[in-house]
Amino acid sequence: MRTTACLLLALLTMTNIAHCDWNLHVAADASAGGKGSQKQPFRSLTEARDAIRAARDSGAIPTDSPVVVHIGAGTYPLDQSFELTKADSGTAESPVVYRAVQSGAAQLHGGxxxxxxxxxxxxxxxxxxxxxxxxxxxxxxxxxxxxxxxxxxxxxxxxxxxxxxxxxxxxxxxxxxRWPNKDAANGGWAGFSKVIDTGLPQPDAKNESLRKPHPGSFQFENTRPSKWNIDQGVWLRGYWTHDWFDEVIRVASYDHSTKAIRLAKPHNYGIMGGTWGKAERRFHAINVFxxxxxxxxxxxxxxxxxxxxxxxxxxxxxxxxLAVLASPMVKMSDTQYVTLEGLTLQFSFSDAMVLRNAEHVTIKNCTVANHARSGISIVGSHNEVRSCHLHNLGTSGISVNGGDRRTLTPANNRIVNNHIHDYAKFIRTYQPGVSVQGCGQIVRNNLIHDAPHNAVTYGGNEHLIERNEVHHVVMETGDSGAFYTGRDWTSRGNVLRHNYIHDLGGGDDKHINTMGIYLDDCDCGDTIEGNVFYRAGRAIMIGGGRDNPVINNLIIDCPIGLHMDARGMTWKQWNNPDYPSWRLEAKAEKFDYQHPPWSNRYPHLAKIMQDSPREPLYNPIRRNIFVDVSKQVCSFDGNVKKLLDQFEISDNLVVNTTGASEGIATAAGIQGFTNLGGVGIPFPAGFKNATRQDFQLQSDSNILKELPTFERIPMDQIGLQPDH
Structure with a gap:
C-alpha cells in the first residue's frame, strides 16, 4: 500500500525521484540524465542534493521524511565546493544521510x-x-x-x-x-649563529627606514646559496627567533663575498631576536630549482x-x-541533522570541510587526507566527528568552537575516536591535531601523533579532554606542549583526564623545553587528573597560574615531573595594557566575571584582584606518582618555594625502581612527597607490563600498598576504540 502511494505521489508531482523509500543513488560512472534510482543513478552529490531540494519543494519528499543518498565507489571530481545550507537540513526524526556504499571507496577529489x-x-x-x-x-x-x-x-x-x-x-x-634535503643531517635544517641586522626597529638610527621593522640579514658560512638563482625566487622557511614560530620569507639578495643573506620582508620577532632555547637559528630553502x-x-x-x-x-x-581546488571541499552553513559517512576527501589546496552554525551534524568513518589547509572546522553545537582518519594536512586536523561562554552554556560538540597524524605540514606551529574553543566540547579517545608542534590546543570553558593517546608530537619545536593553553584567567573549568602522553620530541640536555601539558602564562582553572606521562619532557608545566589541581597522575621516565613558576610576580607583561595579549583582568571583565553565573562557578576568579592576583595560588598537588624522573621531580622557582606553605600538597610518591645512584631525582625537602627506593635499593613499581607501555598498576603493586588511595587509570580505555 505504501509503495503504491509513493509511486503515485512521485508521478503526480513530476519529480525525478523514483525510489519511494527516499533512497537516492550516486555512481561515479553514471550516465548523464540519471534519476537517482539504483539503475539510473546521479553522477554527483550536487545532483542528489538538488534533486532532494526539488522534491521537497514539490512535495514528493515530505520535509519530515528521512533521506539516504547512497554513494558508489569511485572518484568524484570537484571544481567547486559541495555546499549544504539550511534548506538541505533534516530533523532529529528524519535526518539526511550521505553514505558511501563501501566505506572509504567513494572519493571526493579536488585535484x-x-x-x-x-x-x-x-x-x-x-x-x-x-x-x-x-x-x-x-x-x-x-x-x-x-x-x-x-x-x-x-x-x-x-x-x-x-x-x-x-x-x-x-x-x-x-x-x-629544497636544501638541505629532508633526510640530511640535523633533520634537514641549516643553522646560523651570526646576525647582521635583526630587522627590529632601531630608534636611534640615522636612516629612517631602520627606525621601523625592516628586512633582516644574517651571515651564513656555507657557500650553498651561490648556486641558487636568487632573481627567480628562493624562499627560506625558518625558525628565525622562536622555536614556536616559523615563517617563510623570500631571499632578497646574497652577497658572495660577505656570505650575507638579506631577506625580502621583516620577521615580526626579528632575526635572532632572543629566545628561550638554542641560540643557533635554523632554516631550509624551498622552491629552488x-x-x-x-x-x-x-x-x-x-x-x-x-x-x-x-x-x-x-x-x-x-x-x-595535483591538488588545485582552492575552496573547501564541503561547506555547510546553518545546516542541521545531516550525516556524512564513509567518504574519502582528498587533494585540495584548501580545507576539507568547513561547517558554520551547524547543529546535529555527524561526520563518521570518513578519511580526510592531502589538503593544504585544515581537515575539519566546526562552529556550532551538538555536532560529532567520530572514527575518522585525518592525515597529511597542511595545517590543523580538527577545530571545534561553539557554546556560549558568557552564560557558560555548553555546545556539546564531540570529537571522538579519530586517528589524526602527519598534520601541520606547511604551517609548522600552533596547528594542532585538535583545537578546542568556546564552551563545553568533548574530546575523547583520539589517537594523535607525528607532528612538529602541538597535539591539542584549547581555550574557553568546561571542556572535557579525556582518554586520548598522544605521541611523537612537538618533534621540531621548543617551548611548547603536547596539550597547550595559556595567558587567560577566564579559560576555566576544563578537565584533562586519563590521557596517555608519551615519546615527545624537542629539547636537549640544557633546555628541557618540551611539555606534556603546558598551562602557559598565568592560565587558570584547569584540572589535570589521572594522566600518564612517559618520556614527555617536563610532564606538567604550570606557568604562573592558579586554581589548577594536579591529582592522581602517573609520571614515568621524564626529566622533569612538575614545573611551577611565579612569572606573574616578576614579569613586566603581567596584566599590562602595553601588552594587549596579557590584559588578564580585561579579559575577565568581558564576561562580567564578578557576577553570576561566573561568580558562582568560579568564586576564586570573582575575588582575584583582592587575593594576591600575581601569586600562583590554589594549585593542589595530590596523589601523584613520579617514577624514575631523571633531573627534577619538582622544578619550582624561588617565589613558588616561598609560597609552598600555602599550597595543598599531599600523598605524592617519588619512586626509584632501579636503585641507581645517578639519573634518578628525589623530592628531598618538599612537603607532601615521599621517596621510595634509593641508591642500591630498587623499589619495583608493579606495572602490568612496562615493556609494552601498559602502566596499569597491578592490585598487589608495592606502590598501591604505599598509596592505596591512588585511583586506577583505565589504560585499556585510552586511545582508539572499536566503533560499534
Whole structure:
C-alpha cells in the first residue's frame, strides 16, 4: 500500500525521484540524465542534493521524511565546493544521510589526475644546466599548458601555506625542491649563529627606514646559496627567533663575498631576536630549482606552466595528483541533522570541510587526507566527528568552537575516536591535531601523533579532554606542549583526564623545553587528573597560574615531573595594557566575571584582584606518582618555594625502581612527597607490563600498598576504540 502511494505521489508531482523509500543513488560512472534510482543513478552529490531540494519543494519528499543518498565507489571530481545550507537540513526524526556504499571507496577529489606518461625527460638546455649533474638524467617534466588560468607566484613572506597547487604521488605529499634535503643531517635544517641586522626597529638610527621593522640579514658560512638563482625566487622557511614560530620569507639578495643573506620582508620577532632555547637559528630553502636532486622532490615553473619532478620509486605505476581546488571541499552553513559517512576527501589546496552554525551534524568513518589547509572546522553545537582518519594536512586536523561562554552554556560538540597524524605540514606551529574553543566540547579517545608542534590546543570553558593517546608530537619545536593553553584567567573549568602522553620530541640536555601539558602564562582553572606521562619532557608545566589541581597522575621516565613558576610576580607583561595579549583582568571583565553565573562557578576568579592576583595560588598537588624522573621531580622557582606553605600538597610518591645512584631525582625537602627506593635499593613499581607501555598498576603493586588511595587509570580505555 505504501509503495503504491509513493509511486503515485512521485508521478503526480513530476519529480525525478523514483525510489519511494527516499533512497537516492550516486555512481561515479553514471550516465548523464540519471534519476537517482539504483539503475539510473546521479553522477554527483550536487545532483542528489538538488534533486532532494526539488522534491521537497514539490512535495514528493515530505520535509519530515528521512533521506539516504547512497554513494558508489569511485572518484568524484570537484571544481567547486559541495555546499549544504539550511534548506538541505533534516530533523532529529528524519535526518539526511550521505553514505558511501563501501566505506572509504567513494572519493571526493579536488585535484588534477596526471599519468606517468605525461612526464618526459628534460630537454631544455638551460634548465638542464641548472640541475645538479646527478639529477639531469632522472628529472622529468610535465607540460601543464592546458591548465585553465594562471599559477600565482608566492608572496614575499607567508606562514607556511604557499599559493597552490601541490603535488601528491601515491597518496603522499611530495617535497618542494629544497636544501638541505629532508633526510640530511640535523633533520634537514641549516643553522646560523651570526646576525647582521635583526630587522627590529632601531630608534636611534640615522636612516629612517631602520627606525621601523625592516628586512633582516644574517651571515651564513656555507657557500650553498651561490648556486641558487636568487632573481627567480628562493624562499627560506625558518625558525628565525622562536622555536614556536616559523615563517617563510623570500631571499632578497646574497652577497658572495660577505656570505650575507638579506631577506625580502621583516620577521615580526626579528632575526635572532632572543629566545628561550638554542641560540643557533635554523632554516631550509624551498622552491629552488637547482636543488631538485632527491626522489620525491618537485618544482613548478609557474610562468611556463611546467611541472618538474624527481621521480620516486615505482613512478611508472604511480597515482599522481595535483591538488588545485582552492575552496573547501564541503561547506555547510546553518545546516542541521545531516550525516556524512564513509567518504574519502582528498587533494585540495584548501580545507576539507568547513561547517558554520551547524547543529546535529555527524561526520563518521570518513578519511580526510592531502589538503593544504585544515581537515575539519566546526562552529556550532551538538555536532560529532567520530572514527575518522585525518592525515597529511597542511595545517590543523580538527577545530571545534561553539557554546556560549558568557552564560557558560555548553555546545556539546564531540570529537571522538579519530586517528589524526602527519598534520601541520606547511604551517609548522600552533596547528594542532585538535583545537578546542568556546564552551563545553568533548574530546575523547583520539589517537594523535607525528607532528612538529602541538597535539591539542584549547581555550574557553568546561571542556572535557579525556582518554586520548598522544605521541611523537612537538618533534621540531621548543617551548611548547603536547596539550597547550595559556595567558587567560577566564579559560576555566576544563578537565584533562586519563590521557596517555608519551615519546615527545624537542629539547636537549640544557633546555628541557618540551611539555606534556603546558598551562602557559598565568592560565587558570584547569584540572589535570589521572594522566600518564612517559618520556614527555617536563610532564606538567604550570606557568604562573592558579586554581589548577594536579591529582592522581602517573609520571614515568621524564626529566622533569612538575614545573611551577611565579612569572606573574616578576614579569613586566603581567596584566599590562602595553601588552594587549596579557590584559588578564580585561579579559575577565568581558564576561562580567564578578557576577553570576561566573561568580558562582568560579568564586576564586570573582575575588582575584583582592587575593594576591600575581601569586600562583590554589594549585593542589595530590596523589601523584613520579617514577624514575631523571633531573627534577619538582622544578619550582624561588617565589613558588616561598609560597609552598600555602599550597595543598599531599600523598605524592617519588619512586626509584632501579636503585641507581645517578639519573634518578628525589623530592628531598618538599612537603607532601615521599621517596621510595634509593641508591642500591630498587623499589619495583608493579606495572602490568612496562615493556609494552601498559602502566596499569597491578592490585598487589608495592606502590598501591604505599598509596592505596591512588585511583586506577583505565589504560585499556585510552586511545582508539572499536566503533560499534
Amino acid at each position: 588534477i589526475q596526471l599519468k606517468p606518461g605525461d612526464f618526459r625527460s628534460v630537454t631544455d638546455g638551460e634548465m638542464v644546466k641548472r640541475l645538479d649533474p646527478s639529477a639531469r638524467e632522472l628529472v622529468r617534466v610535465c607540460d601543464l599548458k592546458n591548465f585553465p588560468g594562471e599559477f600565482q607566484a608566492f608572496s614575499d613572506a607567508f606562514r607556511g601555506v604557499s599559493t597552490g597547487p601541490w603535488l601528491y604521488i601515491n597518496g603522499q605529499p611530495m617535497e618542494l625542491a 637547482e636543488e631538485l636532486d632527491a626522489p620525491g622532490e618537485w618544482y613548478l615553473d609557474r610562468s611556463q606552466k611546467k611541472l618538474y619532478v624527481y621521480p620516486p620509486a615505482d613512478f611508472q605505476s604511480a597515482n599522481i595528483d
